[in-house]
Amino acid sequence: MIYSKSALLLIAVLAVILFLTSCSKNDDDIGPSPIPEPGNEVVYLPVVVHVMHNGEGIGEGPNLSNERINRQIEILNEDYRRKVETKGFNDHPDGGDAQIEFVLAKKTPTGAQTDGINRIDASQINVPELGYNQNHFAQYAYWNPNAYINIWTSALPESMMCLVLGSATAPETDLPGTQYLPVPGPNDAEGILINWMHFGESDIDCHARFGRTLTHEMGHYLGLLHTWGSGDCETNDFCDDTPAVDSHVFGKVPFIGCAGEEIMIGNYMNYSHDEVMNIFTKDQIQRMHYVLKNHPGRNALLTSPAL
């Protein structure tokens, strides 16, 4: 059979279209699975720990040991997963498993292998003084916040123990209460600062020594307010299942809150002693998952190449 030139051309074009169609069909079949719907299954978030030190050997002072860092990430997961037989377990009717797990990054921004621990000898690097905040520490090390949760452990002097614990930037979303959170400006660094003495477990003489400072700051990073919100009974933390309270919650003894009921002393979003902390409520968990779904940067963490 003889085809005209134009018929041959048509057949060639059709063949290419068919080939492309079948290829893209196959790509759909073998491509990455869709982003999981937060709340329906466990989601994994990559973290990098930038360990700021002053030239100490590994395991000495602020140059925290790998064991202590790994244990801190384990504690974070015990708390967010409400793991049985750990301090993070509770059987409170309003408590829940947040179904969020944190993983030390496996890849650096350039694709190299990493254990997710980035040690920085600050004594060897001069950076302009910007104050004690994320922007300052980002001058030493800052990995793409859409692919990593940046955590800097800061090398503060021991006189700051129990005075400076940590801080976190918050996500900008349309959730009520966002206006009370420290949302960074467009050119500001995002991440979490933890005073090295409060990172992981230790035997320091302080109410915060069981690694829950990071649990608390991570709550802010995922959009949670303190249980007292802006500090009055009307404007609270926008979670109905945390009893309203109009003052900062310290200590380890519950007291009576706004509605005449006991406040939730063990909530991670208090300033309570971290030995009594063991609960995120269902509303708090829902709020964090809303952020993971609707904040572009936080959502991108779910499919980070660092995992």
Ligand SMILES: [Zn+2]
């Ligand atoms: Zn806080």
